[in-house]
Amino acid sequence: MPGLVGVVCRAVSTMAESYLAGSASMAFVTVPNMDVAKKLAHGIVKQRLAACVNILPGITSVYEWEDKVEEDPELLLMIKTQSSKVDELSAYVRSNHPYDCAEVISSKIDNGNPPYLKWIADTVQKIPVEEKKDS
Template sequence: MLLTCTAGSLARVLIQNLLLSSTIGITTATGIATMSTEASNCAAGLHSIAYVTTPNEKSAKELARKIVEQKLAACVNIIPGLTSVYEWEGKINEDHETLLMVKTRTSRVDDLSKFVRENHPYSVAEVISVPIENGNPPYLEWLSKTVPERKTN
């Protein structure tokens, strides 16, 4: 099907949509405010996933619990059975590790990184993050409600 639109008919459609949205806005102002809040809490890049490796499950559980208690993350998944191959002090190493997948606000990644450095058994702790570009809106809402914004001084 081919649709054509002249300038006059386009203007009529835009005016009708504007009037319709104005009417909806008056009758459902609360719903629109809620939708706006939800949309802002689901914006691309507002949240991040940080990855942290630990030497074993025991240290992973201890660190994960502290991270959540400090409200630096809403959830930390503990993924055992990881093998890491890396160069350290001029030598190639291969170690079994446990991975933490930390869901947090992007604005809190620096705080999370500092906390991990201060509470991690490694002298150089791995903390790397990637922004969440898209996700389940109710989950991202929960993440936003659980992890407070970074405090500014």
């Protein structure tokens, strides 16, 4: 049995080594309501700017804007994408977001479940959904 455990550990280790740390990123975008959240999320995924967008409701944002401290209910989009797509994702959000100054921040993913990280890469690299329909 110890031999089998060693083989499994080596296989898992090899899979983990195939991921290049930082090649995937998480991006975060705040939005004012569910309609905006769903519209942005669907557009982002259809354009293959991300593999997945989680919509997290029920956050409260406290921030300074135009020399005043503001407090607003918002939702948070947690977006999983390839790091190479973050600039394009940011441009898409700016073009389709109702805020004058939309939040788009990202953090590179150092490690994670190798099959999930592979799925992100594979999904983002596909032809956008709308282009497939026209072909």
